Amino acid sequence: MKSPNKLLFMFLMISSTCLVASSSNWLTTWMGLEINMLGYIPLIFLKDNAMESEAAVKYLIPQSVGSTIFISSAIISNYFNNLQILMLIAMCLKLGVAPFHFWFPPVMATLQLIPAFILLTWQKIAPILVIASLNTLLLKMIMPIAVISALWGGVGGINQTDIRSLLTYSSIGHTGWMLASIASNHMIMFSYLLTYILINASIFTFLLKENMKSYKQLFYSKESTKMFILTISLLSLGGLPPLTGFLMKLLVLMFTEAKMVIIFGLITGALMSLFYYLSLTFSVLLNMSKINLTKHMMNTKESTLFLLSQILPLTMILFFF
Template sequence: MKSPNKSLFTFLMVSSTYMVASSSNWLMTWMGLEINMLGFIPLMFVKDNSSESQAAVKYLVPQSLGSTIFIASAIISTYFNNLQILMVIAMCLKLGVAPFHFWFPPVMASLQLTPAFILLTWQKIAPILSISSLNIFLIKTIMPIAVISAMWGGIGGLNQTDIRSLLTYSSIGHTGWMLVSINANYMIFISYLITYILINSSIYSFLTKEHMKSHKQLFSSKEEMSSLILAITILSLGGLPPFTGFIMKLLVLMFTEAKSMIILGLIMGALTSLFYYLSLTFSTLLSISKIHLTKKQMISKQTILFFLSQTLPLTLTMYFF
C-alpha cells in the first residue's frame, strides 16, 4: 500500500475515534465505530499475504456483528429500555473481552507487529468510550463480564510462548480492569487507559528494534540496559509494585463500587498474569548487577518511552486527585 493511502486510512481511524468521544447520540456513535473499523482494516495489510487477509475477515465479521447489534438495540431501546443491555454486549464483542474474545487471539496471531499494537491500544478507545457514556445501571451490569475477562486474561497467557499471544491475553485482562475503572471514577479510567497505551508503546518500540517473536528471544539483546528496561516495563504491565501498572490497579480497587467477589476475581486474575510475567523476566532481573550504563543507552528512544510510561500517568493522577 502506498504511503498516501495509508495516511488517509490512519486519519480516518483517528478522527473516527474523536467522533465517538464527542458524539451526543447513538447514531453518531455508531457511525464513528463503523468509520473506525473501515479505517483500520486496510492498515492490517503490510505484506499482503494470505494470513493478513484471513485476519481481516476474522476482524470484520465480529466487528460488523457488534455494530449491527449496537444500532439495532439503540433503535429498539426507544420502546423497550430493557434491551439496552444488548448495546453493552455489542461493545464487549468489539473490544474482544472474555467471553466474547473468540476472534481476538487468531487476529493478533496473523497480524504484523504494527497493526497488532494498533489493535491492542487505539482500537480499544472508541468501544470503551461508548460503554462509559451509558448510564450507571448498565455499567454495573458489565461487572461479571469484567471479572471473567480479567481472570481469563491471566489464565490464557500461562502456556503462551509467542510475544503477541502474551500481549493479547494481557490485553483481555486489562480490558476487564478498564471496565471496572469506569464504575470507579472517570479520571481513573482515563489515567488507566493512558497508562496501558504508554506501556504497550514502550514494549512495541523495543520489539520493532529487535524483531523478536518468541519469549526466549525477549531478553537476548546485546544491550543489557534495553533488556532491563523491557523487563521492568513488562512487570509494570503485569502490575508489580511499585510500578505505575500496580498503582493504577490500586486506584481502581480503592474507588470502585464493585462487590467484594468482583474485586477478588480481579485480584486473582492480576496475580495469575503477574506470575507468568515474573517467570518471563526472572533471569534478566537476577543479572541486574552486571549491567553497565552508558550515555547512549540512557538516551535511547526505548528509555524515553519507558520513563514516560512510568511517570506521565502518575503526574495526571496527582493533578486530578
Template sequence: MKSPSKLLFMFLMISSTCMVASSSNWLMTWMGLEINMLGYIPLMFLKESSSESEAAVKYLVPQSLGSTIFIASAITSTYLSNLQILTVIAMCLKLGVAPFHFWFPPVMASLQLMPAFILLTWQKIAPILAISSLNSLLIKSIMPIAMISALWGGIGGLNQTDIRSLLTYSSIGHTGWMLASINSNYIILIAYLMTYILINASIYAFLSKEHIKSHKQLFSSKEPLKYFILSITILSLGGLPPLMGFIMKLLVLMFTSAQIIILFGLIAGALVSLYYYLSLTFSTLLSFNKMHLTKTQMTSKQAALFFLSQILPLTLILFFF
C-alpha cells in the first residue's frame, strides 16, 4: 500500500468519489463511478494471490454490469421515463444491497483486511450520493429495497463465524438504513455515513495487528480492556442504546418519510443484527469485572478512533440541529 502506484490508485478512487458528489449530469456521474471502480481494483492485490485475482473478477463483472445498466437507463429515460427505475437497480447492484448482493460476500471472503475495509466503507459513498440525487419518486421506490436489505443483513449474519462475513452482512444491513436515510434530511445521511465509516475504522484498527478469523479467537487476548472497547464498538455497530449507532438509527426513524411497514422491517433487521452481536460479545462483557485494567495498553490510534466514532457524528448533528 506504500508503493507509488498504490498511492496513485488511491488518489483516483478518492477523486472519482468527489467527482460523483459534485457532478451535475449523468455522464459525469457515470465517469466518476467508472474511475472509482478502476481505481479500487488494483488496491485489492496485496499478496498477489489467486484468491485476490478471483475476488477482482467477481467484483469487476457486477460493477461493469451496473455501469452498463446505469448509462443505458440514462440514455433511454429521455424517451421512456418508466425506465428510470433501471438507474435504481444499477446503483443497488453497485452497492451490493439485497437482493443484488450475490457478489458481495464472496468478494469480501477473498480479500485482505485493508481492501475489505475500503470496500465496506469508501466504496459505498459514490453510489449512495448518486441515488440521493434522484427525484423523490425514484427515492420512494428504493424503500422496499432498503427494508429487504436490512432484514437480509440481520438474517444472513446469524450462522456466520468468520469476522469478515459478519462485517459483510452487517454492511448489507447498514446500507439498507443508509438508503432509508436518503428519504430524510440530507444531514442525517452524511452523519450516518460518517458514523458507519468511523466505527468500521475503529474495528479495523483493533483487528489490523491480529490474525483473527473466527469469533472465538476475537476476544481471547491477554489485553482485556482493549477487547472490551472492541466489544463496545461492535455493539455500537449493531445499534445498542445509548451508543452512537443507536442514535443514528433513531434519527433515521424520526426524520424519514418511509411507510410504517418499511420502518418495521428496518427495526426487525436491526434487532436480529444486535442479537448476534450481543451473542458475540456477551462473554467479554460479563467478565469485565475480572479484568486487570492496569496491565492493559492501547495505542493512541485505537483510542482516538473509538472516541471519534462515538463523539464526532453527535457533534455534527448538534451543530446542524
C-alpha cells in the first residue's frame, strides 16, 4: 500500500467520493461513481493471486451494471419521472444491500483485510450520498429495502465461522439501518455512518495485527486487553446497550417516520445480529474478570481507535442534538 501507484488510486477513490458529495447534476455524480470504482479495483491486488483477480471481476460487473442503470435512468427521467426509481435500485446494487447483495459475500470472502475494510466502509459513502439526494417520495420507497437488508443481515450471519463473513452480513444489516436513517434525518445518517466506520477500524486494526480468520482464534490471543477491546467493539457493532452502536440505532428509531411494521423488522434484524455476536464473544465475556484493563489500555493503536469509536459519535450527538 506504500507504493506510489497505490497512493494514486487511493487519492482517486477519496477525491471521487468528494466529487459525488459536491456534484450538482447527475452526470457529475455518475462520473464520480465511475472514478470511485476504477480507483478501488487496483487496491484489491495486494498479493497478485487468482483469488484477487476473481474478486476484482465479481466486483466490477455489478458495479458497472449499477452505473449503467443509473446514467440510463437519469437520462430517461427527463421524459418519464416515474423511472427515477431505477436510480434507487442502481445505488442499492452498488451498496450490496439485500436483495441486491448476490455479489457482496463472494467478493468479501476472497479479499485481503485492507481492501475488505475499504469495501465495508468507504465504498458505501458515495452511493448513500446519492440516495440521500433523491426526492422525498423515493426515500419513502426505500424503507422495504432497508427492512429486507436488516433481516437478511441477521439471518445470514448465523452459523458463520469466518470473521469476514460475519462482518459482511453485519454490513448488509447496518446498511439497511443507514437507508432507514436517510429517511429520518441526514445528520443521524452521517453520525451512524461515522460510528460504523470507526468501529470497523477498531476491529480491523486488531485483525490485521493478529492475522485472524476463524472466530475460534479470538480466544487464543495472548494479550487479554486487546481481546477485550475486540469483544466490546464487536458487541458495539451488534448494537448491545448501552454501547455506541445501540445509541445510533436508538436515534434512528426516535426520528424515523416509518410505520410500525418497518420498525419491527429493523429491530428483529438487529436482535438476530446481536445474537451471533453474543455467541461469538460469550467465552471472552465469561473470562472478563481475569482481564487487566489498566495495564496496557492506553499504549496501543487498538485502544486509541476503540476509545475514538465510542466517544466521538457521542460528542457529535451532544453537539447536534
